[in-house]
Amino acid sequence: MNVDNVKSQMRKGMLEYCILLLLHREASYASDIIMKLKEAKLIVVEGTLYPLLTRLKNDGLLSYEWVESTQGPPRKYYQLTKQGEEFLSELETAWDDLSDTVNHLRQKLLTANIL
Amino acid sequence: MKKTLTINLGGTVYNIDEDAYVLLDNYLNNLRYHFRKQEGADEIVRDIETRIAELFNECIRDGKQVITIEIVESVIARMGKPEDLNDEADEEQEKKDTDKNISRRLFRNPDDRILGGVISGISAYFGWDPTWVRIILIVFGCFVHGLILAYLIAWIVIPMAQTATEKLQMRGEPINVTNIGKTVTNGFERANEFAHSEKPRSFLHRLGNAFVAVIGFLLKLFLILVAICCAPALLVGLIVLFALLMAATGILVSIPAAFYNTLPYIDWNLIGNSPTIAITIAVCGLLAIGIPVVGLLQLILQGFGKWKPMSTSTKIILILLWFIAMAVGIIFLLQAPFFEYSYFPALFT
Numbered sequence: 001m002n003v004d005n006v007k008s009q010m011r012k013g014m015l016e017y018c019i020l021l022l023l024h025r026e027a028s029y030a031s032d033i034i035m036k037l038k039e040a041k042l043i044v045v046e047g048t049l050y051p052l053l054t055r056l057k058n059d060g061l062l063s064y065e066w067v068e069s070t071q072g073p074p075r076k077y078y079q080l081t082k083q084g085e086e087f088l089s090e091l092e093t094a095w096d097d098l099s100d101t102v103n104h105l106r107q108k109l110l111t112a113n114i115l
Numbered sequence: 116m117k118k119t120l121t122i123n124l125g126g127t128v129y130n131i132d133e134d135a136y137v138l139l140d141n142y143l144n145n146l147r148y149h150f151r152k153q154e155g156a157d158e159i160v161r162d163i164e165t166r167i168a169e170l171f172n173e174c175i176r177d178g179k180q181v182i183t184i185e186i187v188e189s190v191i192a193r194m195g196k197p198e199d200l201n202d203e204a205d206e207e208q209e210k211k212d213t214d215k216n217i218s219r220r221l222f223r224n225p226d227d228r229i230l231g232g233v234i235s236g237i238s239a240y241f242g243w244d245p246t247w248v249r250i251i252l253i254v255f256g257c258f259v260h261g262l263i264l265a266y267l268i269a270w271i272v273i274p275m276a277q278t279a280t281e282k283l284q285m286r287g288e289p290i291n292v293t294n295i296g297k298t299v300t301n302g303f304e305r306a307n308e309f310a311h312s313e314k315p316r317s318f319l320h321r322l323g324n325a326f327v328a329v330i331g332f333l334l335k336l337f338l339i340l341v342a343i344c345c346a347p348a349l350l351v352g353l354i355v356l357f358a359l360l361m362a363a364t365g366i367l368v369s370i371p372a373a374f375y376n377t378l379p380y381i382d383w384n385l386i387g388n389s390p391t392i393a394i395t396i397a398v399c400g401l402l403a404i405g406i407p408v409v410g411l412l413q414l415i416l417q418g419f420g421k422w423k424p425m426s427t428s429t430k431i432i433l434i435l436l437w438f439i440a441m442a443v444g445i446i447f448l449l450q451a452p453f454f455e456y457s458y459f460p461a462l463f464t
Contacts, residue, residue, distance in 0.1 A: 030162060030165075030166060031166065031169060034166075044195070044199075045192075045193065045194060045195025045196075045199050045200065046166065046193055046194050046195065047146075047163055047194040047195040047199070047200045048195060048199070048200055050159045050162045050163050050166070050200075051150065051153060051159050051200060053162070054153075054154075054155040054158050054159045054162070055153075055154070055155070057155075058154050058155055071172070072126075072127060072168070072169065072172060073125055073126040073127060073165070073168070076162070076165075
């Protein structure tokens with residue numbers, strides 16, 4: 001069991017949720033998403049994002065449109081579809097449950113240790 | 116001093132050093148290979164290309180005119196190696212693929228060849244040193260008849276290893292992203308080495324290569340001479356073929372005459388009076404005989420494992436066509452004025 005491996009597995013599981021979260025009510029293009037994810041230290045290498053975006057798009061959770069840019073070729077702006085919004089809210093509850101459970105568990109252990 | 120290339124990446128033009136280009140090309144090929152089984156693989160690589168172009172733009176804005184290998188290296192480090200980009204945990208699958216693919220195949224080697232790369236390919240297949248194999252072959256070639264012919268046949272029959280995958284198969288190395296990358300870069304490095312390197316090889320190696328090169332040249336000359344000498348023979352062959360074709364046509368032409376004798380119940384004089392009926396019957400007859408023949412041929416060729424089986428719809432159409440041809444043929448035959456019923460007294464009276 002490798003710590004880095006488990007960590008990266010945890011991050012991978014989170015990544016889809018975070019991408020959907022970032023695109024919630026705000027269309028943005030891949031490099032913006034990369035910047036935000038990097039800030040949050042959720043991705044290490046940028047290439048990870050592209051297969052994910054393409055898969056989410058093919059699954060109908062995302063859609064994109066081309067937007068002209070002043071700094072070069074047109075950019076792909078991704079946004080959530082209706083299905084994507086529904087998916088996100090479902091993930092949201094799942095995440096809340098999960099973090100509640102984990103926090104609860106930790107809290108319990110913490111108090112047990114103190115006592 | 117370095118040579119630069121001009122590339123179009125994500126719709127923008129960049130000047131890039133040759134070595135940087137090779138590295139980038141290699142990287143993108145590896146990505147393409149890595150994502151090959153994923154839906155939208157092209158799109159993923161295109162998006163990554165666009166991102167790389169963006170990163171290049173930043174460098175150019177910083178005042179750099181040419182994309183160097185350092186820039187490409189930093190960009191690759193930033194984007195991640197293909198094996199780091201696994202979307203879902205499909206590493207196991209990849210491992211399975213790799214194990215399955217370790218099989219040697221005989222190819223001609225395009226990277227190291229004197230004539231056709233046959234010896235080089237055979238040596239790679241068995242893991243031998245091609246120079247020695249060449250020397251041995253040339254020595255034996257002087258005494259053993261048919262060796263040159265065998266070489267020529269091998270040259271014609273064995274395919275050239277063209278893609279990186281085929282080159283790996285030639286050497287029996289597992290086909291995976293790392294190895295393909297190695298092959299692509301190695302090919303380039305080897306070519307460069309060949310052109311620029313001044314490092315001395317072993318004397319034997321040099322002698323062997325020079326010897327093989329001279330013999331190769333002589334052999335080429337010999338082959339050209341043989342081709343010139345063979346030209347009259349080829350001409351004769353063509354004439355014979357032509358004669359055979361003529362004979363075949365003759366036989367085809369004589370078939371109606373044979374019919375004339377074997378089908379006495381048809382009044383051949385009356386056929387000219389009702390050409391439509393005659394043609395219809397002929398077409399129906401061709402279909403009625405031809406479809407089973409085609410089916411039989413298909414079955415035989417299928418049996419040898421070379422042909423795909425016929426699709427069900429094709430089969431149904433052919434069977435229907437056969438029935439229609441039979442029905443129409445019989446109806447027309449019964450109405451045909453040139454059909455002499457007297458030959459079938461039991462059937463028609």
